[in-house]
Amino acid sequence: MVNKGSGFCFSFTLLLFGPLLPNPLPLAAPQEIGEMATGIPSAPPAPRLLPPNAVTLRDLSGSLAIVGFSNAPFAGGVSYPFAHSSRLAKQLRSSRSTAIRCSATPTTTHEASVSKKKSTTRRDVRNIAIVAHVDHGKTTLVDAMLRQAKVFRDNQIVQERIMDSNDLERERGITILSKNTSISYKGTKINIIDTPGHSDFGGEVERVLNMVEGVLLVVDSVEGPMPQTRFVLKKALAFGHAVVVVVNKIDRPSARPDFVINSTFELFIELNATDEQCDFQVIYASGIKGKAGLSPDNLADDLGPLFEAILRCIPEPSINRAGPMQMLVSNTEYDEHKGKIAIGRLHAGVLQKSMEVRVCTSDDTCRFSKISELFVYENFSRVPTEEVQAGDICAVCGINDIMIGETIADKSLGKALPTIRVEEPTVRMSFSINTSPFVGREGKYVTSRNLRDRLYRELERNLAMKVEDGETADTFIVSGRGTLHITILIENMRREGYEFMVGPPKVINKTINDKLLEPFEIATVEVPEEYMGPVVELLGKRRGQMFDMQGIGSEGTSLLQYKIPTCGLLGLRNAILTVSRGTAVLNTVFDGYQPWGGDINTRDQGSLVTSYNLILVFLSPTFMVQLVTEISMKIPQVAFEEGTTTSYALFSAQERGQMFIGPGMEVYKGQIVGIHQRPGDLSLNVCKKKAATNVRSNKEQTVVLDTPLSYSLDDCIEYIQEDELVEVTPLSIRMCKNPKLAKKR
Secondary structure, three states: OOOOOOOHHHHHHHHHHHHHOOOOOEOOOHHHHHHHHHOOOOOOOOOOEOOOOEEEEEOOOOOEEEEEEOOOOOOOOOOOOOOOOHHHHHHOOOOOOOOOOOOOOOOOHHHHHHHHHHOEEOOOEEEEEEEEOOOOOHHHHHHHHHHHOOOOOOOOOOOOOOOOOOHHHHHHOOOOOOEEEEEEEOOEEEEEEEOOOOHHHHHHHHOOHHHOOEEEEEEEOOOOOOHHHHHHHHHHHHOOOEEEEEEEOOOOOOOOHHHHHHHHHHHHHHOOOOHHHHOOEEEEEEOOOOEEEOEOOEOOOOOHHHHHHHHHHOOOOEEEOOOOOEEEEEEEEEEOOOEEEEEEEEEEOEEEOOOEEEEEOOOOOEEEEEOOEEEEEOOOOEEEOOEEEOOOEEEEEOOOOOOOOOEEEEOOOOOOOOOOOOOOOOEEEEEEOOOOOOOOOOOOEOOHHHHHHHHHHHOOOOOOOEEEEOOOOOEEEEEEOOHHHHHHHHHHHHHOOEOEEEOOOEEOOEEEOOEEEEEEEEEEEEEEHHHHHHHHHHHHHOOOEEEEEEEEOOOOEEEEEEEEEHHHHOOHHHHHHHHOOOOOEEEEEEEEEEEOOOOOOOOOOOEEEOOOOEEEEEEOOOOEEEEEEOOOOOOOOOOOOEEEOOHHHHHHHHHHEEEOOOOOOEEEOOEEEEEEOOOOOEEOOOOOOOOOOOOOOOOOOOOOOOOOOOOOHHHHHHHOOOOEEEEEOOOOEEEEEOHHHHHHO
């Protein structure tokens, strides 16, 4: 192996005589070099030791440089490859499993003395956010932390994933909203923020990171860093937060902690982390068993090592106790009795109950208000208090028009803090009033005014979402991070009693320097090896570019990583589940914008529609010809507006494709009742009854119907095309043709 930027002979000499050099040797710190050059004494730096397998050489200036690593693993069992980058090599200097230092440990007394002049710290408080990829055990780990901190009584019945208090969160098994709680350990209050793990809810993570000083990065012991791991770590490093890496699910049979630590360290380097941030503490844990330790083979009986790492590695809140009061609102909630509740961290000063304050926005526009009630978080509940000191996270009542990103400041000297900024949305969908014949049967709110008020009210707490007025007065454009982000809003609205229609998701393109750009995402697919071929073929048709493929553990599963345009992801999840027999797992995260590469056909089959006329659409590689023809010679013409499906009609209809409906269901003209087995749409009469005659038959024909497909809201949104809509009501979800486009056609 040859080092980049150096001659072959020099590299060969290092490899030949490197192991004979003294090893290990201390690494010269930057402070020492600066002292020799300037003559100004600096504070003694913290000792930095090299890994025992490091190959070192002293250059002409007298300082040490790492030139490589031997194959022998050092303490902790992690074996690093030869370092091609001097910066990368400098980072690898301590064993992660037995290290007692971390990125939060103060390095110099000189820096501490300077900071004391400006601010002080609170030793009795730690503020942390737990971030991870979806299904890496983050919420389960929080449950174990709450139990071992004696938040609940010994005889108290507590449900699993108690932080997932939302009904949708418990049904889907994912965290959607960021939530606050706190525990006490050895006299120190630890404020914990549980964050979502899905990339579509990344805005929830971005807006709470300014409330904390450090994060617990939870990584699965088998999968390692995943797309959302990269996203949340990038945001945490940008804030300068300290990071404690928790390798969770270490009790899995196929756990590979060495690979996970190596991959996580490489991710830190890729994200341009500082030397101090790369010196992270590693904790091995099993959240479901409530155990943790500094070594994967020697776990303690509880989470004590994790709590100790939080106290040691997460910095104390830096506050300005004597300065004017400042609190940045990072979240809002609503209570029927208390009204709107603002949640945030108090950065400076003291906040008191019944205190008159100034509410400032980012454009220096201020208004005055008064605090009616004040709460702090203690042991999984909000506790009323009379006063809150700087550095703590609290909840404020009495300001009914408060918005996320505004600053609650001192009445006379208060100034606005920098507002919260989140990444732009990448997908949009159209919302419109329900125009089907079944409108008003199930819903309570059906008018455009109700729909508009509800959508704009969502913007008060969902910073990553945008709402705009559409082309007509009853149409609105909703933009979000992804289809799941908008689907959760749709599901919440239908449970609240709203009736409306939504169009297919569309990608938000950008034009920069007269060039059309489209969003790209990193897609990670876990698939068994036997189904890898069809999955690779499917992703290739959607302009996906593979850049990594590796095996996971001993379970015969492969991990595929693709860079794919966002438009190619629309409808991809169901297609991958179909070709992999439901065994594949797809995860995506936004990567950036690249030149537009053209349209992608995401569906090869047409729909079965109830209508008067047959509309056949023939697709070819170059053009699409639409033919509207009467079907009196082939299929009986439908002579009804709406009706009830019959077994007799469905028996013949199921030969044309797969059905969405069964017998005895009400349908209307233009409703999509199935998937056509060929390209193009086909109109069917699914309400036809068997003709009654006076001819006696020997035996009635037995009708055997196939089980209809059961599509969820997510499935329907992925299925529909440009000329189709999803009708959403509190009790039903239907798909239909867009009547406006049908008239144009």
